[in-house]
Amino acid sequence: MDDQVIAAMARWPDVPAVRGWLSLSVRGQWRLHPCGRGWGAPDEEPGEAITSPRIVAFIGRNYQADDTGRWFFQNGPQRVYVRLDGAPWILNLDTDTQGRPRLRTHTGRDYGPVTRWWLDPEGRLYSGSGQGAGLVADRDLARVIDALRTAGGRPLDDWLERPEPAGITVRLASAGEGDIPTDAPLGLLATHDLEATLGFVRRP
Structure with missing residues (x-):
């Protein structure tokens, strides 16, 4: 401030x-x-x-x-x-000095590490971190999905195509040599549970 x-x-x-x-x-x-x-x-x-x-x-x-x-x-x-209209932080995909993907907020701040991911029924991708809840901007959604990997290093395509996908653990494919990768669970989120689960008020 x-x-x-x-x-x-x-x-x-x-x-x-x-x-x-x-x-x-x-x-x-x-x-x-x-x-x-x-x-x-x-x-x-x-x-x-x-x-x-x-x-x-x-x-x-x-x-x-x-x-x-x-x-x-x-x-x-x-x-x-x-x-x-979405979440407290609107997230865009950027790259660090080594060209690895990272998330930044609409205010230009680095965001993360992400502790939880959620997909809602409309295909929007939300996140949780110490800074608060985030929503991946629609123009960057496909790129963020492509940058997410399961704990086994696989892309999310197989998981997303399942009729009833179960929760998995994912990370941004950004860890380089010497970095500690940050895994976070990814699950589904009902629209009516959004504010209570992510801990913010849309219309205060």
Whole structure:
């Protein structure tokens, strides 16, 4: 969190929190809802994309969660709760200096190690880590699936094609010589169990 934000919170500690003004899309784009009707209103606003790199970076630096899994942007002294259309972190596939795959969040942070993977009925891939729940962006989904390997080093094609796939353990195929590979279970997740299982609130 920025120093000036921390200072503003100390100076004005009782500013009420707001909802309905900010959302995060499934592709990791911040959207502003200018009339505060981002959710929970009969005339819910679709929102306007925030495109200023300076503002996007400011939101990203001051974005976090409370103890109940509600994510927010600390805008100076005011807490702005965020509607999450996918998950708290939207994940993209990047490569490290050795060309090995790694995950990065929509805010540009490294993500992981992943401790759990889930597939939902629509084929979306979610993850869990110490940073919180993530959703692999749709444009990178096929590449992430290709980069995942079972504990035996096999790709996921056989597992995904089973009529009733059982849980397995997988890892990103990124461990190099001297690295310690991180295995994580992969299972199926019902849509109605998403928030409770992953520990976040989509509409706080």
